[in-house]
Amino acid sequence: MENASTPTSTRGAGRDRLLSAARDLVRRQGFAATSVDQLCREAGVTKGAFFHHFASKADLGVAAAEDWAQATGAMFAAAPYHDHDDPLDRLLAYVDFRRQIIAGEIEEFTCLVGTLTQEVYHQHPRIRAACAASIFGHAATLEADIAAVMARRGLTGFSATSLAAHTQAVLQGAFILAKAADDPGLATDSVDHLKRYLVLLLQDPERRTA
Amino acid sequence: MENASTPTSTRGAGRDRLLSAARDLVRRQGFAATSVDQLCREAGVTKGAFFHHFASKADLGVAAAEDWAQATGAMFAAAPYHDHDDPLDRLLAYVDFRRQIIAGEIEEFTCLVGTLTQEVYHQHPRIRAACAASIFGHAATLEADIAAVMARRGLTGFSATSLAAHTQAVLQGAFILAKAADDPGLATDSVDHLKRYLVLLLQDPERRTA
DNA sequence: GTCAACATACCAACCAGTTGGTATGTTTTC
DNA sequence: GAAAACATACCAACTGGTTGGTATGTTGAC
Numbered sequence: 001m002e003n004a005s006t007p008t009s010t011r012g013a014g015r016d017r018l019l020s021a022a023r024d025l026v027r028r029q030g031f032a033a034t035s036v037d038q039l040c041r042e043a044g045v046t047k048g049a050f051f052h053h054f055a056s057k058a059d060l061g062v063a064a065a066e067d068w069a070q071a072t073g074a075m076f077a078a079a080p081y082h083d084h085d086d087p088l089d090r091l092l093a094y095v096d097f098r099r100q101i102i103a104g105e106i107e108e109f110t111c112l113v114g115t116l117t118q119e120v121y122h123q124h125p126r127i128r129a130a131c132a133a134s135i136f137g138h139a140a141t142l143e144a145d146i147a148a149v150m151a152r153r154g155l156t157g158f159s160a161t162s163l164a165a166h167t168q169a170v171l172q173g174a175f176i177l178a179k180a181a182d183d184p185g186l187a188t189d190s191v192d193h194l195k196r197y198l199v200l201l202l203q204d205p206e207r208r209t210a
Numbered sequence: 211m212e213n214a215s216t217p218t219s220t221r222g223a224g225r226d227r228l229l230s231a232a233r234d235l236v237r238r239q240g241f242a243a244t245s246v247d248q249l250c251r252e253a254g255v256t257k258g259a260f261f262h263h264f265a266s267k268a269d270l271g272v273a274a275a276e277d278w279a280q281a282t283g284a285m286f287a288a289a290p291y292h293d294h295d296d297p298l299d300r301l302l303a304y305v306d307f308r309r310q311i312i313a314g315e316i317e318e319f320t321c322l323v324g325t326l327t328q329e330v331y332h333q334h335p336r337i338r339a340a341c342a343a344s345i346f347g348h349a350a351t352l353e354a355d356i357a358a359v360m361a362r363r364g365l366t367g368f369s370a371t372s373l374a375a376h377t378q379a380v381l382q383g384a385f386i387l388a389k390a391a392d393d394p395g396l397a398t399d400s401v402d403h404l405k406r407y408l409v410l411l412l413q414d415p416e417r418r419t420a
Numbered sequence: 421g422t423c424a425a426c427a428t429a430c431c432a433a434c435c436a437g438t439t440g441g442t443a444t445g446t447t448t449t450c
Numbered sequence: 451g452a453a454a455a456c457a458t459a460c461c462a463a464c465t466g467g468t469t470g471g472t473a474t475g476t477t478g479a480c
Contacts (some may be wrong), residue, residue: 037436118325189372257471264424
């Protein structure tokens, strides 16, 4: 997802540019530290345009989380891990794909909705809810494959829902460690552990070629 | 860690009360959304006292991260999981202990330094560094036990350092999911997966009584 | 008496949001 | 088809309050 430069574009692109600016600035520095003025400068519009499209700064936050869910949903829906027929192969390929897109500057691969949730969960319940919908909505896309593998191997002791959510917890936590260390390697290391866990948990031991 | 009420205390407690206020307010609503005025109200002092003790708001952030590392370090050093002789037992007891303290309001069990890192990593490198020291300093306390288990069982393919860091990634991510869902259960579920991973990875299969 | 800890008054810049417009696009009426 | 009416997108200036911080004064412990 690229940063929109300030174009001499046609009317009507202001809202999209504001959402794009929000995605980048909030991932880099958080929601509260990102002012409406700064968003407008980055988007190349004025405050009047901002408040034409959004009733408040908080409304922009909700729209940004929803836009994130839509854009990432589309990106994941089109990702190559769907090419696998076997549900476990598909799940492991998903984790490989998540690892692969950990690249570039920290704010380019970290998660808008995880970042937003962390600081606004208490004071902005509507933003929190939009973030939850994005995070758990995405986790839900993994549940069918996890459930299929569990059924195939007769696994119990945990649910597909909790394992799907756990994959997102690892990713979110990995992003925090990458930010703390200023090193994407911390994130890829945790994703490697996630893959190792899924293999140990879900793969038939006879299939393992370690 | 309890919130300090506004007492008629002796002089000289202002700094500690500001740090305590920072811990609570930042965990609940983030750093940028927590103003110096709000911190002073919560601590029961004035801006003069604030700026006597801290050169800037950012300095308060660094001090808060360092205070957090010191306080949690002491708490973990005194925790019962150290009672175990066997390194794997001790590690698993550590995870059990982390699960046990996930209780009460969200801001009571979530992590100050993880929350801080997420939003300030880009604009406040000194706060980021203090948070990294806290997170990875704590992870380092687990490395010896992990290394001992790896050596005992001849395990390769990952390092003690990366597995120790991974435990912290899971915890940080678990806290984000708890905030998103407004439900501590999301956090305990991920901690359960962490324990399951450590058992699968590190425990001799013959010892498992599942 | 000295000095650390604290309080008060104040500052310039910034904040989210509002106001009164203009420019452009669309719809309705003739 | 043209023009009026209306809707939408956007602008620049403005508002009251908040912000991080500074300067100066006061208080209490030693």
